[in-house]
Amino acid sequence: MSAPPRILDAGEAALVVEFGVAVDPAINDRVLALDDALAADKPAGITETVPTYRSLMIHYDPMVLDRGTLTRRVLDLTRGDPRRAAAPALWVLPCCYEAPHGEDLEAVAELVGQPPGTVAALHAGATYRVYMYGFAPGFAYLGGLPEALAVPRRPSPRPPHPTNAVMIGGGLAAVATVPMPTGWYVLGATPCRLYAPERSESFFVSPGDGIRFEPVDAATFTELARREAAGERVARREEGIR
Numbered sequence: 720m721s722a723p724p725r726i727l728d729a730g731e732a733a734l735v736v737e738f739g740v741a742v743d744p745a746i747n748d749r750v751l752a753l754d755d756a757l758a759a760d761k762p763a764g765i766t767e768t769v770p771t772y773r774s775l776m777i778h779y780d781p782m783v784l785d786r787g788t789l790t791r792r793v794l795d796l797t798r799g800d801p802r803r804a805a806a807p808a809l810w811v812l813p814c815c816y817e818a819p820h821g822e823d824l825e826a827v828a829e830l831v832g833q834p835p836g837t838v839a840a841l842h843a844g845a846t847y848r849v850y851m852y853g854f855a856p857g858f859a860y861l862g863g864l865p866e867a868l869a870v871p872r873r874p875s876p877r878p879p880h881p882t883n884a885v886m887i888g889g890g891l892a893a894v895a896t897v898p899m900p901t902g903w904y905v906l907g908a909t910p911c912r913l914y915a916p917e918r919s920e921s922f923f924v925s926p927g928d929g930i931r932f933e934p935v936d937a938a939t940f941t942e943l944a945r946r947e948a949a950g951e952r953v954a955r956r957e958e959g960i961r
Contacts, residue, residue, distance in 0.1 A: 723794060753801070757777070764789075814885050841865045846929050858896055880899070
């Protein structure tokens with residue numbers, strides 16, 4: 720049985736429930752299991768929950784829900800190593816590593832001492848875990864990057880990347896949702912919009928889900944991007960992570 724979580728105050732209207740100190744799937748599973756349990760039977764007064772790699776922040780209205788009651792509820796829900804409410808999904812996202820999308824592919828290849836095609840194959844051969852959202856709307860931090868591609872982030876930011884750029888840096892992977900300068904390396908691009916505020920489901924990938932990147936050529940990318948822009952979701956959902 721796992722140790723009980725550490726509960727910290729974050730101001731007067733939020734608690735942080737910490738389950739560990741590392742980026743680890745088992746720790747993240749405990750975070751998400753608590754988030755699921757609170758969503759299934761949410762005490763009055765909880766206004767928002769925010770899962771991270773290793774903790775869950777719980778925002779609450781202290782005029783409705785007092786700290787002691789919330790703490791007892793959290794400790795009760797975390798006894799016995801509870802499981803997630805549902806099995807995570809696996810999302811398959813098309814990804815084009817060809818020019819002009821793989822802007823930094825050759826730079827990464829030089830850093831790791833492998834041909835660009837090998838870098839693309841290593842990246843596409845992994846299954847990534849969505850640990851958390853942060854930094855920018857819909858920006859998902861992805862674990863599971865192959866050790867051979869664990870390059871540090873750039874010493875200084877590169878020019879703005881396009882939306883939907885597929886990136887790596889600091890041992891993680893990510894999919895950009897808005898253009899901005901970045902210290903990550905751009906290996907390719909996906910036509911899939913992971914974040915679209917006009918959709919009823921702005922973020923269709925959930926923390927704990929898996930992502931795989933399926934290589935496509937530039938012509939296929941262009942056609943899939945057209946279909947995505949017309950309202951079709953070209954990401955393919957599978958019902959379990961293998």
